[in-house]
Amino acid sequence: MSRTRVVExxxxxxxxxxxxxxxxxxxxxxxxxxxxxxxxxxTRAVDVMSAAALASGIAASTGELARLLEGGAFRAxxxxxxxxxxxxxxxxxxxxxxxxxxxxxxxxxIGLVQLFFEELVTDLAAAAPAAPPRAPVxxxxxxxxxxxxxxxxxx
Amino acid sequence: xxxxxxxxxxxxxRVRGVRGVLLVGLDDGLVVADAVMEGVRANAVAALAASLxxxxxxxxxxxxxxxxxxxxLEAERGALLTLAVRERLMLVTVAEPGVNVGLVxxxxxxxxxEVR
Numbered sequence: 669m670s671r672t673r674v675v676e677x678x679x680x681x682x683x684x685x686x687x688x689x690x691x692x693x694x695x696x697x698x699x700x701x702x703x704x705x706x707x708x709x710x711t712r713a714v715d716v717m718s719a720a721a722l723a724s725g726i727a728a729s730t731g732e733l734a735r736l737l738e739g740g741a742f743r744a745x746x747x748x749x750x751x752x753x754x755x756x757x758x759x760x761x762x763x764x765x766x767x768x769x770x771x772x773x774x775x776x777x778i779g780l781v782q783l784f785f786e787e788l789v790t791d792l793a794a795a796a797p798a799a800p801p802r803a804p805v806x807x808x809x810x811x812x813x814x815x816x817x818x819x820x821x822x823x
Numbered sequence: 824x825x826x827x828x829x830x831x832x833x834x835x836x837r838v839r840g841v842r843g844v845l846l847v848g849l850d851d852g853l854v855v856a857d858a859v860m861e862g863v864r865a866n867a868v869a870a871l872a873a874s875l876x877x878x879x880x881x882x883x884x885x886x887x888x889x890x891x892x893x894x895x896l897e898a899e900r901g902a903l904l905t906l907a908v909r910e911r912l913m914l915v916t917v918a919e920p921g922v923n924v925g926l927v928x929x930x931x932x933x934x935x936x937e938v939r
Contacts, residue, residue, distance in 0.1 A: 748851075777877075779852020779870030 673821040674706040682791035683708060690784040691776035693752075696720055696769040697792075700727060700758070704817050705766070713822045723756055723769040731758075746778050755781050759789045762796040825856070831934035832858040835914075838930055840922030842901070845915045846908075846938065849873050855912065863917055868903075872915045876905055893931075895924055904928070908935035 672687065674680045679697060687695055687708045694709040696716065702724035710716045730742045744757035755770040755778060768788070770781050828846065835844040836858045843859025845868060852873035857865045879891050896903040897920075904916040904927055914931050 777850060777852040777870065777873060779848075779866070780874055783852075783867050783870040 672706070672708040675817045675820050676705060678795045678797055679706040679792070682788055682795055685791060686784050686788040689787070690770070690772065690781050692770045692772050692781060694719075694769075694771035696723060696767075698723060698767050698769070700724060700765055700767055703814060704821060707821055709771075710821075713818045716818065716821060719769060723767055726756060727758055727767050744782075746781075748778065753778055753781070755785070757785060761789070761792050762798070766792075827937045828856055828934070829858065831930075831937040832856060835916060835927065835930040835934055836860075838918075838923065838926050840919040841927060842917045842919060843868070844917075844931075844934070845869050845872075846934075847873050847913055847915050849876060849907075849911045849913050859917070868915060868917060872903060872905055873913070876907075876913060893928060904931065906931040906935055908938045912938060914938075 672680060672684050674683065683695065683697065683706050686692065692708070695707065696704060696710075696719055697706040698704045698720050702720045704716055704720045707716055710719070726745065730745060734740060734742045741758065744755065746756075747754045751773065753772045753776075755768075755772070757768050759766055759768065768785065770785070772778075772781050832844050832846070835841060843857065843863040843865065845857040845859065845865055846855040847853070847869040848855060850873075852870035854865050854869045857869075859865050859868075875896075876891060876894065879894065883889060883891050890907065892907050894903075894905040901920055902918045902922060902924070904918060904924065906914045906928070908914055914934055916927055916931060918927060
């Protein structure tokens with residue numbers, strides 16, 4: 669059974685290809701606001717919510733740090749512990765800026781993750797349908813969409 | 824060390840048929856230094872060669888023959904040669920078919936000595 673779950677079908681192919689080639693254990697694709705669009709490897713909704721909130725927060729704080737340093741935005745952040753590595757990157761897509769959070773183990777490496785992440789970005793750009801017209805974001809809509817996304821990701 | 828290392832890598836590329844040479848971190852698959860011709864995707868070669876050598880290392884360790892030292896992989900349109908240098912680093916060479924493997928190995932050993 670596939671461990672990949674997506675909110676929008678066009679994300680599935682590129683994400684499955686990325687996971688299979690890079691050997692990533694966990695992957696999240698989310699908006700900078702923290703709304704999850706796709707995930708691989710997570711088994712509990714609470715873990716996805718926590719990881720998405722943390723990834724979004726880290727991206728926001730490093731982005732602000734980059735702004736203070738006047739060095740432009742950070743593109744990617746990686747961290748390795750003895751058992752796991754974490755890669756967090758912001759990337760452009762036809763649907764606007766997105767974040768990817770990747771957790772990998774000893775069977776992969778940051779080099780492999782970076783390599784296949786470049787392909788993922790290209791594949792997502794090719795697979796993305798035209799963006800729908802943007803409506804104003806309301807708090808109530810955000811919460812409803814968040815709940816719908818989580819329901820889709822863990823149904 | 825950096826200048827001597829680059830000179831050593833350049834010497835490897837002077838062997839006829841060598842298209843590029845890279846010093847790569849075995850654990851992270853990242854390029855430490857490289858001298859490659861246009862068309863050689865250094866990042867991709869580094870990441871995939873490191874992954875290959877790590878998997879081979881598991882196979883050789885399981886077989887009781889220790890860690891891989893020199894690897895020569897012949898492919899349809901060329902060859903990949905790797906040499907373990909210092910702990911957790913390796914030299915990777917991309918070469919055309921028919922390259923003088925002995926000469927490349929000699930130059931890789933010389934380059935490896937600059938890393939140690």
